[in-house]
Amino acid sequence: MRVVDVIASALPAGRVVTAEADRRAHAHDYWALEAIHDLGGTPADPPPAVVYPESTSEVATVLDIAQQHRAPIVPFGLGSGVCGGVRPGRDALVVDLSRMNRMVEVRPETLIAVAQAGMNGGECERRLGEHGLTLGHFPQSIDRSTVGGWVATRASGQLSTRYGNIEDLVLSLEVVLPGGRVVRTFPSPRASTGPDLRALFLGSEGTLGIVTEVGLKVSPRASRQEGFAATLASWEEGLEISREILQAGWRPAVLRLYDGIEAARNFGEWVPDPAPLLLVMNEGTDVMGEALALELAALRASCERRGARILGDAPLRHWLGHRNRVPSWESLLASGLVVDTIEVAATWDRVGPLYGAVTEAIRAVPGILAASGHTSHGYTTGVNIYFTFAGASKEAREQERIYLDAWRAAMEATVACGATVSHHHGIGRVRREWLARELGDEAVATLRSVKQALDPHGIMNPGVLL
Numbered sequence: 404m405r406v407v408d409v410i411a412s413a414l415p416a417g418r419v420v421t422a423e424a425d426r427r428a429h430a431h432d433y434w435a436l437e438a439i440h441d442l443g444g445t446p447a448d449p450p451p452a453v454v455y456p457e458s459t460s461e462v463a464t465v466l467d468i469a470q471q472h473r474a475p476i477v478p479f480g481l482g483s484g485v486c487g488g489v490r491p492g493r494d495a496l497v498v499d500l501s502r503m504n505r506m507v508e509v510r511p512e513t514l515i516a517v518a519q520a521g522m523n524g525g526e527c528e529r530r531l532g533e534h535g536l537t538l539g540h541f542p543q544s545i546d547r548s549t550v551g552g553w554v555a556t557r558a559s560g561q562l563s564t565r566y567g568n569i570e571d572l573v574l575s576l577e578v579v580l581p582g583g584r585v586v587r588t589f590p591s592p593r594a595s596t597g598p599d600l601r602a603l604f605l606g607s608e609g610t611l612g613i614v615t616e617v618g619l620k621v622s623p624r625a626s627r628q629e630g631f632a633a634t635l636a637s638w639e640e641g642l643e644i645s646r647e648i649l650q651a652g653w654r655p656a657v658l659r660l661y662d663g664i665e666a667a668r669n670f671g672e673w674v675p676d677p678a679p680l681l682l683v684m685n686e687g688t689d690v691m692g693e694a695l696a697l698e699l700a701a702l703r704a705s706c707e708r709r710g711a712r713i714l715g716d717a718p719l720r721h722w723l724g725h726r727n728r729v730p731s732w733e734s735l736l737a738s739g740l741v742v743d744t745i746e747v748a749a750t751w752d753r754v755g756p757l758y759g760a761v762t763e764a765i766r767a768v769p770g771i772l773a774a775s776g777h778t779s780h781g782y783t784t785g786v787n788i789y790f791t792f793a794g795a796s797k798e799a800r801e802q803e804r805i806y807l808d809a810w811r812a813a814m815e816a817t818v819a820c821g822a823t824v825s826h827h828h829g830i831g832r833v834r835r836e837w838l839a840r841e842l843g844d845e846a847v848a849t850l851r852s853v854k855q856a857l858d859p860h861g862i863m864n865p866g867v868l869l
């Protein structure tokens with residue numbers, strides 16, 4: 404019997420779907436290169452079937468049978484990943500978690516919630532909101548990604564500077580391993596109980612097992628949000644202000660520095676001539692009112708001390724209202740534009756050179772029209788830069804060439820600057836080569852040993868990460 408039939412007969416009816424529409428919808432994630440291939444008439448092969456488990460034990464059944472048959476498995480949340488983490492091809496079965504979408508429990512007294520991994524991020528936030536709570540994790544893709552996908556990719560939300568990234572918000576995990584064993588980590592505010600197994604699965608991109616449940620640290624929902632925008636004489640000034648603010652210990656929810664190109668593109672009403680722009684916002688509850696006012700005054704003073712021109716809060720309100728709107732790859736490609744974003748991160752001493760090196764390297768690629776950047780996730784030790792590039796071609800082969808050359812240029816420049824190749828989108832297929840370079844031989848060998856121990860037959864998401 405084929406593995407798909409064995410799985411279908413072991414699960415309740417309706418769990419294994421072979422309909423063309425389901426298979427096509429799971430042929431890949433939201434990697435821009437896939438859109439180039441789709442529109443160019445060379446789409447990825449769809450998987451033979453999609454499995455929709457409805458419980459952890461059903462996931463365990465699937466991974467038990469898959470291991471026995473050495474059948475490759477690709478976990479799937481909502482397919483919003485942008486790095487090629489999902490490409491099952493003709494051989495792998497896709498396990499779609501979207502029917503495991505329940506909020507298991509919310510405990511306001513301990514500020515803990517437990518969600519099934521297939522829960523839509525926006526729905527998770529709405530359910531927490533009913534209790535006056537927030538996760539504080541707001542990726543731009545919040546309504547099209549899952550809690551499990553966030554864990555699998557080590558995602559970041561737009562307010563991460565205040566609330567932390569997903570690794571700071573995960574209290575416990577339930578993961579099904581190949582073969583069907585279920586690992587559960589113990590939920591505790593902190594523990595000294597050996598290596599932290601959560602860290603193993605955070606960022607594992609479906610290569611070690613399937614995350615089925617996530618314990619989350621939540622916060623009281625903010626009732627106040629205040630902030631301002633400021634224009635600056637230079638990008639370097641903006642970096643210095645950001646560093647000063649973060650190293651002084653302030654934790655604004657938003658601290659975003661746009662270069663002149665992006666400031667003019669996104670805030671043209673307020674920045675008619677290209678000049679770097681800083682967006683600043685803090686948030687909290689009414690109880691924190693005085694502390695928030697103090698923080699906001701300090702943030703403003705940091706900007707003014709360095710000669711920033713304060714614009715008031717209209718650009719911030721504009722950003723809050725539009726922050727999740729992005730054109731689709733298809734619409735951009737149809738108009739002859741090859742666009743993608745590349746997020747990297749560096750320590751403060753390297754971030755200035757990094758910005759110059761990456762934008763210059765991308766601009767040197769034939770066919771590129773523009774390269775720009777902004778920071779969006781800050782730390783006392785450094786910051787991310789989110790680069791955007793645009794190239795021009797209406798021909799699929801040339802679009803692919805521009806796309807891959809721009810990525811190569813950006814990654815090489817990033818590695819040369821001593822920066823990390825991904826801040827929050829992960830590795831997937833697009834960054835594999837440079838992950839190995841960043842980690843080095845011994846770290847890669849260690850990861851391979853872990854993979855070998857947990858997934859001895861290499862059935863989990865082959866082709867991704869390493």
Ligand SMILES: Cc1cc2nc3c(=O)[nH]c(=O)nc-3n(C[C@H](O)[C@H](O)[C@H](O)COP(=O)(O)OP(=O)(O)OC[C@H]3O[C@@H](n4cnc5c(N)ncnc54)[C@H](O)[C@@H]3O)c2cc1C
Binds near residue numbers: 483557612864
């Ligand atoms: C418009 C847009 C904006 C975005 N903005 C952000 C942003 O602000 N911040 C950010 O971090 N990312 C962002 N992303 C990227 C993407 O949304 C994240 O990577 C997200 O975490 C993916 O979640 P998903 O559920 O869609 O996962 P998928 O795309 O379905 O899967 C992603 C990877 O995780 C694996 N996986 C998924 N679920 C599980 C599971 N339960 N167990 C094990 N492995 C699993 C998959 O095999 C795959 O390798 C954006 C994407 C888009 C399209």
